Structure formats: structure tokens, C-alpha cells
Amino acid sequence: MVWLAVRTAGIFLIFAAGSFLGDAMEYGLKRQWLILREFCELLRYMEREMVVHHTPLDEALRLAAGSGMREIREVLEYAADRVERQEGASFQEIWEDAVTCCLKDGVLRAGNREPVCDIWTAFCNQDTVMQKTMLEKQESHLAGLCRDAEQEYRAKAGLYRRLGAAGGVFLIILLL
Amino acid sequence: MERREQYLQFFSSHIREILQKSGVCQEKLQEIRMRAERPLLIWYEGKEYALTEDGNLTGEPDRGYRVSREDLRGTLECISGYSLYAFDEEMKQGFITVSGGHRVGLAGKIIMEDGKIRGIRHISFLNIRLSHQIRGCADRVLPWVIDQGEVCHTLIVSPPRCGKTTLLRDLIRQISDGSVYAAGRTVGVVDERSEIGGSCLGILQNDLGIRTDVLDCCTKAEGMMMLLRSMAPQVIAVDEIGSERDSQAIGSVIHCGCRLLATAHGNSLEDIRRRPLLAQLLDEQVFERYIILGNGIRPGEVWSVCDRYGEEIQGGG
Incomplete structure (x- = not known):
């Protein structure tokens, strides 16, 4: 009986681990999509604040940080703090540091990290005539990446869940 | 930051270092002129000087530190609090006023539209005029x-x-x-x-x-x-x-x-x-x-x- 209980528990754990792995991979895809979507919304929000209201950048970043995902909030608050301190660093440096420090490895894939780092050109551009155009261009680029991430998530999420569960079952059969 | 060093916050880190080394005090400093690929010049105590990379004041402009485009870009960012777009209307008049009442003259490529100034691009010349409120200077008159x-x-x-x-x-x-x-x-x-x-x-x-x-x-x-x-x-x-x-x-x-x-x-x-x-x-x-x-x-x-x-x-x- 004891041996049966142990085997049942083991089977359950292996199945749970497999499913968990599948869920984790699905979550990774979903988070990728959601973060990119948040950055798109951020750009739309910043366009209103900067182009329409002419809100100073540190204030606009803090207002944008008011809601949204924790990772994005951290990036925006980090950048706003450094802008306010006026240390003399360029905004490109400040923004790239914010993304590097607050978006840990794995949160964003390498292919998506670079366009997020490039957002600085839309927020702090010496060519104010082109500011609105840069914001729209960055938003359009990120929107494209967001759509790709969403499609990948919808296509692969179910597959990963099933693979995870199947992997667990396969391992159980192997061990049995 | 001390009053005498408050103006330093307007400059990029490299120019800030040079000004700090020079030891010039804000009360006697009237203007700082930055031009791309030209010497860094200041008006100090009523006279013009060039600043060398070591922060020395010299009457020989050729010995002055050559201002780079990066210095100009960084200084513009600092001056405007990284928010140059917020000074759009003022820029059309060729200047912006920053905290402390200091005025920064800008020159570069003017963008015209329908006979009106729409903006300035490629800003390559800055004239930072420090404001000095001297209470009591009118007592005599x-x-x-x-x-x-x-x-x-x-x-x-x-x-x-x-x-x-x-x-x-x-x-x-x-x-x-x-x-x-x-x-x-x-x-x-x-x-x-x-x-x-x-x-x-x-x-x-x-x-x-x-x-x-x-x-x-x-x-x-x-x-x-x-x-x-x-x-x-x-x-x-x-x-x-x-x-x-x-x-x-x-x-x-x-x-x-x-x-x-x-x-x-x-x-x-x-x-x-x-x-x-x-x-x-x-x-x-x-x-x-x-x-x-x-x-x-x-x-x-x-x-x-x-x-x-x-x-x-x-x-x-």
C-alpha cells in the first residue's frame, strides 16, 4: 500500500512538473506579448503628454508609471529618477540602463530588447520638429513586434501546455 | 548643490568637469558660448576667455577645448531637462529660458513653413547667458x-x-x-x-x-x-x-x-x-x-x- 501511495504521488508530481514546464513556457510567450503591448501603450500615452501637453519628461515618465506592469513601472521610475537628478548623462544612456537593470534577462528576448532600448530616440530628440514622427514610427515598429508576439503566443501556447503534459506522461511510462 | 555651482547642472558631464576644474564662480560669469568644433569660450568678469581641457582660462582661443557635437547634444538635454519639446514655442524665437532665469540662445538650421518659423534643427551653437539678480543695484539711481x-x-x-x-x-x-x-x-x-x-x-x-x-x-x-x-x-x-x-x-x-x-x-x-x-x-x-x-x-x-x-x-x- 505504501509503495502504491508513493508511486501514485510520484506519478502525480512528474505529471505536475511536466504541465508546469509547459505552463511556464506558455507564460513566457504571453509575458513577451503583454510587455510589448504595454510599451506600445506607453508610447501612445507619452505622445499625448509630450506633444499635446508638453509635460517635462521626468513628470511624464512618472505619470506613465502610475499604472501598468511592474516591470514597465520599474523601468519608467528608474529613468524618471535619473532624469530628475541631472547627472549629465545622455538620455540614451539613462534609458538603456533602465531597460538593462529593470528588465532582467529572459523577460524580453534579444530581438525585442533592442527595439525597446531604441525608444529613447522618441522620448528625447533634439529634432523637435520630428518628435511626433519618431514617436509614431517607434510605436508602429513595436506594434508590429507585439502582433508577432501575440500570434506566436496564440499559436504555441496550447502546444506547449500539451507538450508539457505529454512529456510528463511519457516520463511516467518510461519510469514504470 | 551650492549656489555658486548651480549653473553646472546645465552642462553635459565633460563640459561640467572642465568648468568645475576652472573654479569660475557663477556670480562673475556672464556667458558661456558653445559652438560645434570651436573653442569653448566664456565671458568672465567682463572679459572673454577660452577654457582649456584642464580648466585653465586663456586669452588664446586656439588653446581652448574644442566643443564636440556630443557635448552640444548632452548640454541641450541637460538644459532642457531632457524635454526640449516642452520649449517648442520659445525655440521658435531662438532661445529658451531655464530654471534660474538663465537664457540660452540657440542657432542652427531653421525650418520654415508658410513663411513662419516652424522649428530649429541641427542646433550647433549655444549661448548660455547667466542671469544675475542683484538686489540693491538700483539703490544709487x-x-x-x-x-x-x-x-x-x-x-x-x-x-x-x-x-x-x-x-x-x-x-x-x-x-x-x-x-x-x-x-x-x-x-x-x-x-x-x-x-x-x-x-x-x-x-x-x-x-x-x-x-x-x-x-x-x-x-x-x-x-x-x-x-x-x-x-x-x-x-x-x-x-x-x-x-x-x-x-x-x-x-x-x-x-x-x-x-x-x-x-x-x-x-x-x-x-x-x-x-x-x-x-x-x-x-x-x-x-x-x-x-x-x-x-x-x-x-x-x-x-x-x-x-x-x-x-x-x-x-x-
Whole structure:
């Protein structure tokens, strides 16, 4: 009986681990999509604040940080703090540091990290005539990446869940 | 940051280092000029110097540190708080005013649209003029500007960088707050280039007195009429008069019973007489007092105070 209980528990754990792995991979895809979507919304929000209201950048970043995902909030608050301190660093440096420090490895894939780092050109551009155009261009680029991430998530999420569960079952059969 | 180092926050880190090494103090620093691929120049204690990379002041521009495009870009970011877009309207006039009332002149490629300036691109030249509010610098001339309890129509004549705006600012403050010579007056200021009040994003950076209203970034002629119509000023102050429209508006101000404080570029009353529009004002004896400034020993040195006839009533010193 004891041996049966142990085997049942083991089977359950292996199945749970497999499913968990599948869920984790699905979550990774979903988070990728959601973060990119948040950055798109951020750009739309910043366009209103900067182009329409002419809100100073540190204030606009803090207002944008008011809601949204924790990772994005951290990036925006980090950048706003450094802008306010006026240390003399360029905004490109400040923004790239914010993304590097607050978006840990794995949160964003390498292919998506670079366009997020490039957002600085839309927020702090010496060519104010082109500011609105840069914001729209960055938003359009990120929107494209967001759509790709969403499609990948919808296509692969179910597959990963099933693979995870199947992997667990396969391992159980192997061990049995 | 100490008061003497507050101006450093406007510069990129490399230029900041050079200025820190130089040890120049803000009170005596008038201008810093940055031009792409040209030496870094400053006006300090009334003289021009180049700054070397080690922070030494030199009279030889060739030895000065060459300002790079990165330095200019970083300085623009710092000056504007990384928010150059927020200064869009001011940039169209060729300058921005930053916290502290300091004015930054910009030059680069002008973008025109339908005959109007739409913006500036490729900004390669910066002129950072540090504002110095010197409370009490008008003490010496105030007894002559106020006669029997009434403010006289006064014109301050001075070459560039000789402190006429600084003097005007303190005159406005003392007339607004009141002094032993007269009770406080309501003063309206037309601050066309944000130099007098130093408004930065709508907030006055300089103390202009408790009874002062300011029209910021408004042309002088329109501003004077607006103040007359809506703010009931007893005194109107404007900087650098010289156009025909200014003259016409001045006529309206005088005939409405307002007192006028104004400034004009020039070395002497003779210089003013050579300018047709100002000569007309002199001939009509519109102004009751002329204050002539120079730059002999130091900026803001009062050379003479003259009456409406141009006769000296107070010598320099």
C-alpha cells in the first residue's frame, strides 16, 4: 500500500512538473506579448503628454508609471529618477540602463530588447520638429513586434501546455 | 548643490568637469558660448576667455577645448531637462529660458513653413547667458528715478552686457515693493524674451516685487496695450525699445497716465539720437530721466543720470 501511495504521488508530481514546464513556457510567450503591448501603450500615452501637453519628461515618465506592469513601472521610475537628478548623462544612456537593470534577462528576448532600448530616440530628440514622427514610427515598429508576439503566443501556447503534459506522461511510462 | 555651482547642472558631464576644474564662480560669469568644433569660450568678469581641457582660462582661443557635437547634444538635454519639446514655442524665437532665469540662445538650421518659423534643427551653437539678480543695484539711481513721490519716465541706455536688464529688474522690484522714496506701485512688465522675469515653464525665476504682473514672450507693442486694457498698471516696464510700433505704443502708455521704464542699446545719448525713432522720443522729451551705463570698471557701472533735456544731474562712479 505504501509503495502504491508513493508511486501514485510520484506519478502525480512528474505529471505536475511536466504541465508546469509547459505552463511556464506558455507564460513566457504571453509575458513577451503583454510587455510589448504595454510599451506600445506607453508610447501612445507619452505622445499625448509630450506633444499635446508638453509635460517635462521626468513628470511624464512618472505619470506613465502610475499604472501598468511592474516591470514597465520599474523601468519608467528608474529613468524618471535619473532624469530628475541631472547627472549629465545622455538620455540614451539613462534609458538603456533602465531597460538593462529593470528588465532582467529572459523577460524580453534579444530581438525585442533592442527595439525597446531604441525608444529613447522618441522620448528625447533634439529634432523637435520630428518628435511626433519618431514617436509614431517607434510605436508602429513595436506594434508590429507585439502582433508577432501575440500570434506566436496564440499559436504555441496550447502546444506547449500539451507538450508539457505529454512529456510528463511519457516520463511516467518510461519510469514504470 | 551650492549656489555658486548651480549653473553646472546645465552642462553635459565633460563640459561640467572642465568648468568645475576652472573654479569660475557663477556670480562673475556672464556667458558661456558653445559652438560645434570651436573653442569653448566664456565671458568672465567682463572679459572673454577660452577654457582649456584642464580648466585653465586663456586669452588664446586656439588653446581652448574644442566643443564636440556630443557635448552640444548632452548640454541641450541637460538644459532642457531632457524635454526640449516642452520649449517648442520659445525655440521658435531662438532661445529658451531655464530654471534660474538663465537664457540660452540657440542657432542652427531653421525650418520654415508658410513663411513662419516652424522649428530649429541641427542646433550647433549655444549661448548660455547667466542671469544675475542683484538686489540693491538700483539703490544709487532710485532717488533720481522717483521725483517727489512719482516715478519718472526713465530710459536706461547701455551697450550690450553692461547690466541694463539687471538694473531694470531691480528698479521694477523696488518700485513694486515700495521704498523710502515712494509707496509701492502696480507694475506691468512686457518680458518679450523672458530676460527680466526669467519665466521658465510659466514660473518666474526672478523677484520682480509683490505688485508686478508679467506678460511673458509677448511683443512689446501688443504687450503694452494688453496691460493697459486689462491690468491697470501704474508703471509699465519694457526692455530694448527701438521699433516704430514700440514708439506708437509708448505714446499710448504715456497719454494714459502710466509711467514708463524702458531700456535701449547705446553708448550715450548721442548714440540714441542717431536712431530716428528714438531720436523722436528724445526730441519730444518723453523721457524725464536717462541712465547711462558703461563697462569701465565693471558691468552695470552708472556713468551718468540725465534729465529730460539731456543735462547731467548725477555723475558716474
